[in-house]
Amino acid sequence: MIPAAFDYTRAGSAEEAVSLLSQHGDEAKLLAGGHSLLPLMKLRLATPALLVDVGRLGELSYVRDEGDHIAIGALTRHHDLVHSDLLRQQVPILSHTAGLVGDPQVRHRGTIGGSLAHGDPASDLPAVVLALGGTLVARGPRGERTIPATEFFRGFLETALAPDELLTEIRVPKAGGGWSYQKFNRRAFDWAIVGVAAVADGGGRAAVSLVNMGPTPLRATAVEEALAGGASVAEAASHAADGLDPPSDLNASPEYRRHLATVLVRRALEEAGTR
Amino acid sequence: MSATQAPAAGTVGSRLTRLEDPALLTGEGRYVDDLAVPGALHLAVLRSPYAHARIRSVDTSAALSQPGVVAAFSGADLQQEWASPMPCAWPVTPDMKNPPHYPLAVDTACYVGDGVAAVVAETAEQAQDALASITVDYEELPAVVDLEDAASDRVLVHESLGTNTSYVWELNPDPEAVERAFAGAAHTVSERYVQQRLIPSAMETRGVCVVPQPYGGEYTLYSATQIPHILKIMAGLTTGIPESKVRVVAPEVGGGFGSKLNVYAEELLCLALARRLRRPVRWREERTENAQATIQGRGQVQRIELAADSEGKLMAVRVKLLADMGAYLQLVTPGIPLLGGFLYHGVYHTPAYSFSCQSVFTTKTPTDAYRGAGRPEATYAIERAMDALARKVGVDPAEIRRRNFIPTESFPYGSTPGLVFDSGNYPAALDKALQLVGYEELRAEQARRRSAGETKHLGIGISSYVEMCGLAPSRVLASLNYSAGGWEAATVRILPTSKVQVVTGTSPHGQGHVTSWSMIVADKLGISPEDVEVIHGDTASSPHGMDTYGSRSLSVGGTAVYLATERVLDKAKRIAAHQLEAAEEDLEFSGGAFSVRGSPERSMPLATVAFEAFTAHNLPEGTEPTLEASVTWDPPNFTFPFGTHVAVVEVEEETGRIELVKYVAVDDCGNQVNPLLVEGQVHGGIAQGVAQALWEEAVYDKDGNLLSATLADYLVPAASELPSYVTDSTVTPSPTNPMGVKGVGEAGTIASTPAVMNAVVDALSPLGVTDLDMPASPMRVWEAISRARQGRN
Amino acid sequence: MTVNGKTYEHEVEPRLLLVYYLREVLGLTGTNVGCDTTSCGACTVLLNGESVKSCTVLAVQADGADITTIEGLAGPDGKLHPIQEAFREHHALQCGYCTPGMVMAVTSLLRENPHPSEDQVRFGLEGNLCRCTGYHNIVKAVLAAAAAGAGSAPIGAGTAGAVPTGGAVAGGGAR
Ligand SMILES: Cc1cc2nc3c(=O)[nH]c(=O)nc-3n(C[C@H](O)[C@H](O)[C@H](O)COP(=O)(O)OP(=O)(O)OC[C@H]3O[C@@H](n4cnc5c(N)ncnc54)[C@H](O)[C@@H]3O)c2cc1C
Ligand code: FES
Numbered sequence A: 001m002i003p004a005a006f007d008y009t010r011a012g013s014a015e016e017a018v019s020l021l022s023q024h025g026d027e028a029k030l031l032a033g034g035h036s037l038l039p040l041m042k043l044r045l046a047t048p049a050l051l052v053d054v055g056r057l058g059e060l061s062y063v064r065d066e067g068d069h070i071a072i073g074a075l076t077r078h079h080d081l082v083h084s085d086l087l088r089q090q091v092p093i094l095s096h097t098a099g100l101v102g103d104p105q106v107r108h109r110g111t112i113g114g115s116l117a118h119g120d121p122a123s124d125l126p127a128v129v130l131a132l133g134g135t136l137v138a139r140g141p142r143g144e145r146t147i148p149a150t151e152f153f154r155g156f157l158e159t160a161l162a163p164d165e166l167l168t169e170i171r172v173p174k175a176g177g178g179w180s181y182q183k184f185n186r187r188a189f190d191w192a193i194v195g196v197a198a199v200a201d202g203g204g205r206a207a208v209s210l211v212n213m214g215p216t217p218l219r220a221t222a223v224e225e226a227l228a229g230g231a232s233v234a235e236a237a238s239h240a241a242d243g244l245d246p247p248s249d250l251n252a253s254p255e256y257r258r259h260l261a262t263v264l265v266r267r268a269l270e271e272a273g274t275r
Numbered sequence B: 001m002s003a004t005q006a007p008a009a010g011t012v013g014s015r016l017t018r019l020e021d022p023a024l025l026t027g028e029g030r031y032v033d034d035l036a037v038p039g040a041l042h043l044a045v046l047r048s049p050y051a052h053a054r055i056r057s058v059d060t061s062a063a064l065s066q067p068g069v070v071a072a073f074s075g076a077d078l079q080q081e082w083a084s085p086m087p088c089a090w091p092v093t094p095d096m097k098n099p100p101h102y103p104l105a106v107d108t109a110c111y112v113g114d115g116v117a118a119v120v121a122e123t124a125e126q127a128q129d130a131l132a133s134i135t136v137d138y139e140e141l142p143a144v145v146d147l148e149d150a151a152s153d154r155v156l157v158h159e160s161l162g163t164n165t166s167y168v169w170e171l172n173p174d175p176e177a178v179e180r181a182f183a184g185a186a187h188t189v190s191e192r193y194v195q196q197r198l199i200p201s202a203m204e205t206r207g208v209c210v211v212p213q214p215y216g217g218e219y220t221l222y223s224a225t226q227i228p229h230i231l232k233i234m235a236g237l238t239t240g241i242p243e244s245k246v247r248v249v250a251p252e253v254g255g256g257f258g259s260k261l262n263v264y265a266e267e268l269l270c271l272a273l274a275r276r277l278r279r280p281v282r283w284r285e286e287r288t289e290n291a292q293a294t295i296q297g298r299g300q301v302q303r304i305e306l307a308a309d310s311e312g313k314l315m316a317v318r319v320k321l322l323a324d325m326g327a328y329l330q331l332v333t334p335g336i337p338l339l340g341g342f343l344y345h346g347v348y349h350t351p352a353y354s355f356s357c358q359s360v361f362t363t364k365t366p367t368d369a370y371r372g373a374g375r376p377e378a379t380y381a382i383e384r385a386m387d388a389l390a391r392k393v394g395v396d397p398a399e400i401r402r403r404n405f406i407p408t409e410s411f412p413y414g415s416t417p418g419l420v421f422d423s424g425n426y427p428a429a430l431d432k433a434l435q436l437v438g439y440e441e442l443r444a445e446q447a448r449r450r451s452a453g454e455t456k457h458l459g460i461g462i463s464s465y466v467e468m469c470g471l472a473p474s475r476v477l478a479s480l481n482y483s484a485g486g487w488e489a490a491t492v493r494i495l496p497t498s499k500v501q502v503v504t505g506t507s508p509h510g511q512g513h514v515t516s517w518s519m520i521v522a523d524k525l526g527i528s529p530e531d532v533e534v535i536h537g538d539t540a541s542s543p544h545g546m547d548t549y550g551s552r553s554l555s556v557g558g559t560a561v562y563l564a565t566e567r568v569l570d571k572a573k574r575i576a577a578h579q580l581e582a583a584e585e586d587l588e589f590s591g592g593a594f595s596v597r598g599s600p601e602r603s604m605p606l607a608t609v610a611f612e613a614f615t616a617h618n619l620p621e622g623t624e625p626t627l628e629a630s631v632t633w634d635p636p637n638f639t640f641p642f643g644t645h646v647a648v649v650e651v652e653e654e655t656g657r658i659e660l661v662k663y664v665a666v667d668d669c670g671n672q673v674n675p676l677l678v679e680g681q682v683h684g685g686i687a688q689g690v691a692q693a694l695w696e697e698a699v700y701d702k703d704g705n706l707l708s709a710t711l712a713d714y715l716v717p718a719a720s721e722l723p724s725y726v727t728d729s730t731v732t733p734s735p736t737n738p739m740g741v742k743g744v745g746e747a748g749t750i751a752s753t754p755a756v757m758n759a760v761v762d763a764l765s766p767l768g769v770t771d772l773d774m775p776a777s778p779m780r781v782w783e784a785i786s787r788a789r790q791g792r793n
Numbered sequence C: 001m002t003v004n005g006k007t008y009e010h011e012v013e014p015r016l017l018l019v020y021y022l023r024e025v026l027g028l029t030g031t032n033v034g035c036d037t038t039s040c041g042a043c044t045v046l047l048n049g050e051s052v053k054s055c056t057v058l059a060v061q062a063d064g065a066d067i068t069t070i071e072g073l074a075g076p077d078g079k080l081h082p083i084q085e086a087f088r089e090h091h092a093l094q095c096g097y098c099t100p101g102m103v104m105a106v107t108s109l110l111r112e113n114p115h116p117s118e119d120q121v122r123f124g125l126e127g128n129l130c131r132c133t134g135y136h137n138i139v140k141a142v143l144a145a146a147a148a149g150a151g152s153a154p155i156g157a158g159t160a161g162a163v164p165t166g167g168a169v170a171g172g173g174a175r
């Protein structure tokens, strides 16, 4: 499959990327690892007129200890998240989950920023950042702003980013306590049919988020509230799909997804509680 | 272990590593799309987005003004190119309905992916871009997706036929015996199984390149095909180009599994357009096109009934199939269900037998041969039904099989449907497989889990199989109305420098014929396999052949090579005897030289004989120069490989997830030329068969759209989904051919699907689940468990 | 870009995929294409020493990069790389179509994790589909190659791809 024709330019810096975006408006798209965008372009489901390649912005590829939180450059590849000692120690759920994304070749190219900016509800990392209560840093023509992960995902493949904004950094609190990521799929390299991220606070509460249970990655608020109200793990997990309208596809009906969500939330909470 | 158990390196029976590999491992292998052809135009095909639609008009004019576009055609524009419609070589009944099928649809598109227009441009990108500027005015017609719905003729796929039924074929030697058996049976089983459609998914998609010599009038058709020889004939017949002007080359071919055993629209389009435009024309298939426009496999609804006595001994098997032909009949589409039609009693002695098959058209991609072709379907049905019978009778699945096996002493065994099984020892393979898997321990562990109420259920599934392969005796094919023979040709030449050239009519695409044929020849001639050159896949250098499919290559083509080598050796002996001034009867051949029995100093190496045959200075009276012999071998019977596979699964009750934890295969393909290659065939076959049980399905929606048209949605498993396999064999030589060999290319696929499904059902039966369709996806398993639970409450 | 130790310069259309640049512009047809959804791995090459699917990388994205294809793996004297050798020894290929991509994926895997377990091999190759072998012999070959030290064997003339920096931490993910 061959993408439709487009123009290509490589941004030498974050500023340049932003100014190219604001010059070209809707016509332009950022290209990071290309592992969400190029597959769509090959199937001609996306036909941008201009690609602004930010894939080589080394300045945006890092994992840093910022005291109370860890800062991750948006262009850090999944592979680098897996192998970052800092992340493995301070935010093991993110490092672990990055190792479950696609396959090794995908992880050698795909970036955390691209994963978040693409806003796919079936993606793994957005749900993890959501459960961690992360914050996203975006740079636009009017400067930098921060967006809480809880306000970032707006709809199917739709985020709070403006077309002329570049996601530069993801900030996640250190999370050395209990955690779990449950990914359910039929082949190891496939997207999650349902996924669950759980981050325990050590006091019986946990933040829980869901993959592929709606148009965006979601916080399982009913589960979190039940836990906060002192419910048992099993009782809390039974609320996993409350109020949700999960999608239907070849692998799962909405009913099956609801069922999986309750099973996986329970497993996630059990695992998070014991590690 | 005795010394005779390890054959000397390179000889028949040894584990010689493949001669093909260095080229393939370094990127030197040349597949069709790797061929550099200067000036070639690129074909792109516009395909119907509707399963069923009348084509009111096709407007290609806008495409013609796109950059690089050389020509664009509708189906109607090309009608004059065809001397006849696309071929179906297997009219199974005299009244079989076969709608005319052209490379591009003319007035009606009958499946999503049916070609409706073609563009030829200077580059592949330009051809693909230009497809968007073709306008087709469609009138949508209702789709026919479900087989039972198709059989009702509610909507006709081809109006002119007046019915959706292509044919009804019956094999019912003694109907009354069947009735009597069912009337007198102590136990009966009646099961309905669905063979979902599969997409063969060879890793190399199809590709074609036709190079014309417009003045010389000749065409070279390069194609990723399993059947260069058959394609040559058919390409000539459909385009009207004399067969003598068409050369077909199958270069390196990246897997076929039956999907490249066909004559395809794009092969004919490239040929006709090369003729029309007087330039080379090439085409490379996209993966989505491969899913939609290359044949699919399976696609049956099966009803199988068993009658048994109180001990569970079979009295009769009765089978009714509804088979999905898809929109058109491709090369051997109608014959596929029949290839299983004789085998629904499996490895079990069955006194009464009845089989019938109704084949219907649907508005879906045509079906045709996919690895095993008819036999996996038969084996699946009988093996699952035998487990159902074991549950009824209340005996272990291994025991029900033992009670019914065709007795070892009865081979050659004349089966009730009319075949003669060449040789077999079914209990030996079963025993070995059970021992390797640790059957008793597994049953004990299963019992433990059950009594402890664990929710990770253990299931053990047995599949004992026999298949008929090595297509075949031409006479038998004639009785099935197949329009070709089942022979194979080989030529063996000893060259002046004593190197050997083998020309074979088989057309390998991964099987390793170069290695095996070299071993057969080298073994006989006392030379090294590296000194043998094997020529295949080019009708210019290998003019006769019936190609590669149906696990036929070794038992038919390899036998031809074997016999041709013997014949060359006979001639060499005649020359050697003449020059050594000895009687032929007094010569013996060993270590690559002839010598006179009793006086070893009077000897002549084969190399010398080869040179003498070349110079022809001193040949016996009436002997022609050169050492060469050709043999065309038509076997007296099929071969009947068999074995037992055992699958062990764990099923998670909560989610329905299945894990294949252990897999044991014991296969008997007679004598083995190269066990390394035999194992490879078995491994690959297992993976494909397991994939049918657990992952793969061509899913159509009610409008006839293929929803699983990519490798992201059609779940071909990766290494991460499969375990290592335990493989072993028993050896029961076939009396059908001099080497005592049987086919092994399809055995793994045939055996493994029911082994896995029997294991899954075995795991779930305590929960009340005995009815489960493939693929056993987590959702499907979860739903079955939920249904069973509701049924109980 | 540098491909198998040789430097090339071409003006190309931005939409040209790396795999077609290799195949059609450079004539390196060993790298194959098996799908249009980045699923099969037949197109796997090394980009700066790490496996990538060249059907999902634009040639322009690889500008200046160091690429190794199957053609660049064996030694200049034609001696097979230990991974290629192991594939042959263990009959880890049949039709050979997945093989170039598979071998390159293995090369990357063993450089990151020179001594993987069977499970790590199976999951490390999850991005590469093979329809012929059922993977049994591929896994066997990889384990044998690892035991023979293939993870640190030089590539081709030894010029291509530095050992990736992530290599300090063993394992392809935390499975
Ligand atoms: C075969 C395959 C399997 C996969 N499996 C999984 C899986 O199991 N789980 C999973 O989570 N993901 C999976 N992915 C997706 C993969 O993780 C992608 O890499 C990721 O989703 C996108 O990252 P990228 O850097 O490649 O983004 P790109 O494709 O380059 O970009 C994606 C989108 O985000 C925008 N974008 C990128 N970077 C920025 C930025 N810094 N600021 C603003 N906008 C930006 C782009 O304009 C584009 O619209 C898979 C991909 C493939 C090809
Ligand atoms: S061609 Fe299939 S992944 Fe690249």
Ligand code: FES
Pocket (backbone or CB within 6 Å): B203, B254, B255, B510, C092, C093, C094, C095, C096, C097, C098, C099, C129, C130, C131, C132, C133
């Ligand atoms: S060897 Fe044929 S696809 Fe792997």
